[in-house]
Amino acid sequence: NYAFWGTQPVAQFGEQPSSSAADGPIDAPKTVEDVRKEPYGLPQNFEWVTCDINSDKELEEIHDLLGAHYVEDDDNMFRFAYSKEFLRWALQPPGFQAVWHCGVRVSTTGKLVAFISGIPATVRVNSSSLKTVEINFLCVHKKLRHKRLAPVLIKEITRRVNLHDIWQAVYTAGVLLPKPVAECQYWHRSLNPKKLIGIGFSRLAPRMTMARTLKLYKLPDQPVTPGLRQMQPKDVPQVTALLAGYLKDYGIAPELDEEEVRHWLSFQEDVVHSYVVEGPGGAITDLLSFYTLPSSVIGNDQYDSLKAAYMFYTVPGATPLPQLMNDALILAHATGHDVFNALDIFENEKILKELKFGIGDGKLRYYLFNWRVAQDIPSNKVGLVML
Ligand code: YNC
Numbered sequence: 609n610y611a612f613w614g615t616q617p618v619a620q621f622g623e624q625p626s627s628s629a630a631d632g633p634i635d636a637p638k639t640v641e642d643v644r645k646e647p648y649g650l651p652q653n654f655e656w657v658t659c660d661i662n663s664d665k666e667l668e669e670i671h672d673l674l675g676a677h678y679v680e681d682d683d684n685m686f687r688f689a690y691s692k693e694f695l696r697w698a699l700q701p702p703g704f705q706a707v708w709h710c711g712v713r714v715s716t717t718g719k720l721v722a723f724i725s726g727i728p729a730t731v732r733v734n735s736s737s738l739k740t741v742e743i744n745f746l747c748v749h750k751k752l753r754h755k756r757l758a759p760v761l762i763k764e765i766t767r768r769v770n771l772h773d774i775w776q777a778v779y780t781a782g783v784l785l786p787k788p789v790a791e792c793q794y795w796h797r798s799l800n801p802k803k804l805i806g807i808g809f810s811r812l813a814p815r816m817t818m819a820r821t822l823k824l825y826k827l828p829d830q831p832v833t834p835g836l837r838q839m840q841p842k843d844v845p846q847v848t849a850l851l852a853g854y855l856k857d858y859g860i861a862p863e864l865d866e867e868e869v870r871h872w873l874s875f876q877e878d879v880v881h882s883y884v885v886e887g888p889g890g891a892i893t894d895l896l897s898f899y900t901l902p903s904s905v906i907g908n909d910q911y912d913s914l915k916a917a918y919m920f921y922t923v924p925g926a927t928p929l930p931q932l933m934n935d936a937l938i939l940a941h942a943t944g945h946d947v948f949n950a951l952d953i954f955e956n957e958k959i960l961k962e963l964k965f966g967i968g969d970g971k972l973r974y975y976l977f978n979w980r981v982a983q984d985i986p987s988n989k990v991g992l993v994m995l
């Protein structure tokens with residue numbers, strides 16, 4: 609029983625699929641004039657703020673709030689530790705709106721205690737191209753949990769988005785809410801097994817010694833694919849076309865123009881690592897990318913941080929996917945990442961085992977706001993990565 613989500617325009621559990629099952633909006637159409645002009649009310653002594661990511665001080669406040677209070681694993685051993693450069697990248701794509709970087713402060717002290725963000729994105733769901741926002745970084749200070757602040761943040765960001773004549777949103781979460789459009793599984797590939805075992809991220813397998821484990825996961829120093837190199841600005845037009853051609857086969861995928869590709873895929877050390885394969889004659893045949901998202905290690909006296917790489921957009925063209933992905937592992941290892949994480953989206957399911965990924969615990973669910981799909985999308989038809 610979802611007191612809040614039961615009132616929202618989202619697919620509900622146990623809904624009867626209508627006979628004329630077709631994708632479409634859930635709410636009756638509205639216009640900007642119908643949208644409430646005043647912000648939603650907050651409890652006494654709290655106030656809304658629009659956060660300015662370009663202000664070092666305000667970026668630091670968001671960074672610190674998330675660093676102490678954002679997503680932890682089920683056993684509370686690790687907590688996402690997004691870097692400031694990463695947050696700047698994640699929150700300021702082309703067309704970003706500062707008013708969608710929405711914070712809550714304590715009026716008397718000015719302390720930032722809650723945050724939610726939206727960024728613009730065109731997302732195709734089956735045959736519908738939707739102008740959406742991607743919602744991310746919903747966070748409430750641990751001392752203010754379970755006071756129904758999250759629903760107020762969600763309603764306020766919805767209002768601010770609706771005022772821009774946008775009526776659909778995409779978001780992902782580990783928790784089960786009404787009602788996922790897709791459910792995906794995380795897989796993990798050890799790059800630095802000794803550290804991963806030391807921090808309790810993984811265990812020594814039965815009948816395995818540390819020496820055999822290190823040998824099992826050992827990677828070469830250099831990628832093997834001829835013509836593989838860092839992506840450069842001049843590659844943007846070709847990469848945009850390559851990506852568009854690949855993503856059209858997926859049930860949910862972003863539609864990225866050249867400026868968005870430039871933003872999301874320009875190489876940025878320890879934020880997003882992007883590589884292309886340049887064939888003879890200068891044609892870009894393949895794309896490989898991953899992003900860097902460390903986690904704090906909670907309560908370990910040997911290590912305080914885990915450096916994880918997450919698979920981003922990868923397009924096999926001339927190179928077989930297993931080889932391309934293995935090169936991603938090699939590059940992530942060579943740049944000091946301890947683990948490589950991937951979901952069973954795209955074509956990954958076919959290759960994760962042979963690349964020595966192990967299945968994780970916990971799922972990632974994809975959700976749509978105010979959009980119904982006639983049928984759930986299987987994870988291997990998901991072509992959208994959210995940060
Ligand atoms: C969650 N993750 O079910 P019901 S993901 C959405 N996403 O509502 P309270 C969530 N809803 O069940 P707390 C949620 N987690 O009564 C909980 N809820 O219907 C629902 N954690 O509110 C929950 N970040 O304020 C319940 O709960 C209601 O104090 C309870 O706050 C929740 O960014 C939270 O995991 C998550 O900071 C803020 O636990 C807090 O516990 C926290 O009493 C650690 O809330 C960090 C964390 C979430 C990461 C993410 C995506 C968020 C999507 C939000 C939905 C967007 C909808 C589209 C809006 C734009 C529309 C347009 C156009």
Ligand code: MG
Nearest residue numbers: 754755756757
């Ligand atoms: Mg609360």
